[in-house]
Amino acid sequence: MKWLLGRSVADKELAFQNEEKEKRAAELLIANKELAFQNEEKEKRAAELLIANKELAFQNEEKEKRAAELVKSHLDLKNNLLDTVKVIAKAVEMRDPYTAGHQQRVAEIACAIAGEMGLDEDQITGVRLGATIHNIGTLQIPAEILSRPGKLTDVEYQLVQTHAGLGYDILKDVRFPWPLADIAHQHHERMDGSGYPQGLNGVQICLEARIVAVADVAGAMSSHRPYRASLGIQAALDEIKTKRGILYDPEVVDACLKAYEGKRFSV
Numbered sequence: 001m002k003w004l005l006g007r008s009v010a011d012k013e014l015a016f017q018n019e020e021k022e023k024r025a026a027e028l029l030i031a032n033k034e035l036a037f038q039n040e041e042k043e044k045r046a047a048e049l050l051i052a053n054k055e056l057a058f059q060n061e062e063k064e065k066r067a068a069e070l071v072k073s074h075l076d077l078k079n080n081l082l083d084t085v086k087v088i089a090k091a092v093e094m095r096d097p098y099t100a101g102h103q104q105r106v107a108e109i110a111c112a113i114a115g116e117m118g119l120d121e122d123q124i125t126g127v128r129l130g131a132t133i134h135n136i137g138t139l140q141i142p143a144e145i146l147s148r149p150g151k152l153t154d155v156e157y158q159l160v161q162t163h164a165g166l167g168y169d170i171l172k173d174v175r176f177p178w179p180l181a182d183i184a185h186q187h188h189e190r191m192d193g194s195g196y197p198q199g200l201n202g203v204q205i206c207l208e209a210r211i212v213a214v215a216d217v218a219g220a221m222s223s224h225r226p227y228r229a230s231l232g233i234q235a236a237l238d239e240i241k242t243k244r245g246i247l248y249d250p251e252v253v254d255a256c257l258k259a260y261e262g263k264r265f266s267v
């Protein structure tokens with residue numbers, strides 16, 4: 001009887017253990033299914049991410065292509081503008097070789113000054129182009145007045161002075177990425193307001209025009225004119241030194257003197 005009782009307890013224990021095992025197995029099955037589902041979700045997500053990445057890479061590639069195209073068209077536009085300036089300079093040259101030679105010389109000096117002042121490449125390009133055509137307004141002044149030896153009459157001098165405004169009128173409607181029209185307009189303005197045509201002073205005159213103004217004086221004084229021989233570079237440098245801060249931007253004058261000493265332009 002005791003034995004039977006013991007057996008029944010052992011069977012119950014076994015049955016209980018089996019039940020627990022089955023429960024555990026069922027739980028494991030559920031957990032495995034859950035894990036499998038999660039893995040499936042992860043794989044789905046990974047596949048979606050892969051597609052999204054590919055889409056992003058494609059979009060980036062398209063953006064880069066577009067950016068490269070924009071850079072190219074910007075460069076093409078700039079080159080077209082450079083060609084336009086060259087054509088204008090050529091037109092001046094054909095009519096008046098003196099003015100053309102002078103503008104090239106001023107461009108060389110102005111670039112040397114701009115370089116000395118640490119202007120960036122694009123600004124230096126603007127200075128070079130502006131200097132190259134700064135006297136474009138003289139196209140509308142009778143050649144015999146421009147090249148006539150001897151002193152001009154007051155009326156003739158007033159007529160010559162109109163070249164700054166005329167140059168502005170010629171250039172103002174072309175949308176250059178540099179202030180070429182302002183350079184032509186303001187290259188005879190002076191720091192103390194005594195220049196022409198608008199009587200601007202100080203920083204009312206754009207930096208590029210302040211540079212071309214100094215280069216213009218240095219270039220003009222040190223070259224032969226129809227009405228006088230060259231005064232020499234020393235006289236030109238003395239003039240800008242004496243009028244430093246009065247007629248000419250002091251920083252531009254200092255840069256010009258340094259550029260000359262450093263042989264950054266020839267005379």
Ligand SMILES: [Fe+2]
Binds near residue numbers: 134
């Ligand atoms: Fe001029």
